[in-house]
Amino acid sequence: MHSEISPDAHFPMEEMCDSAVKKGLREIAFTDHYEFYVNGVTKPYFNEAYIEDYFLALKKCQKRFEGQLVVKSGMEFGQLYINPEINNAVVARYPFDFVLGSVHKLENIDLTQLIITEKNAESVGDAYYYHLLELSEEGDFDCLAHIDYFKKHCAKQGLADLHEKYESIIRKVLENIINRGKGIEINTACMGEILEDTMPGLPILKLYKELGGSIITVGSDSHRPERVGYGFDEVYQKLKEAGFDSISVFKNRKNKQQPI
């Protein structure tokens, strides 16, 4: 989940943790955003000081919730496939428990700022999945975040997500993930809001299982306290339906399976 460290979230870690404790969670990870850009573009806030501020806030929070809630370190890195050697080195420099890899941007434009229409849906989808494939080949992450994120932005405009068109590329992405010993995340950010589905949904979960995938973390991707742990009961049902009997928890970037 995210804290006020992320440019798009506004709640301190403590408030997010309070909510996690109230909801009976035993362990959480803060995966605040860190984005990479093309064409030499940089942002004043995504730098070393940002990550240091993150760890300072996290340590305070870990101390405050000691014995009550396990608070793990993490980051959600966007666009690691841009200059992978340089960007992967940023990831490796810090003692994260868990790292998510995402595609949020196409040519520096965030998907949240792109309006998908019937006319541009295919070209946006092509670009999204092209970058997802690149990320699956080169990024230094533990789990690939919200694989079918494109569908969220289609749903916002009431459009179909063209799932069939991208089935073969999704299969290749999952094969890369499995071959590289990495995993995927099941994300509940859309549920009860934009669409009643997880990212990814059941067909991709089943395909992942069929291909031999086993590493899967559960994330609310919450940016607000009330969304912490949202939809997790449904997630566990869905995972069982797809054939999984355990989920993954990470520490020092090492995975441990935990029965559902």
Ligand SMILES: [Zn+2]
């Ligand atoms: Zn994300």
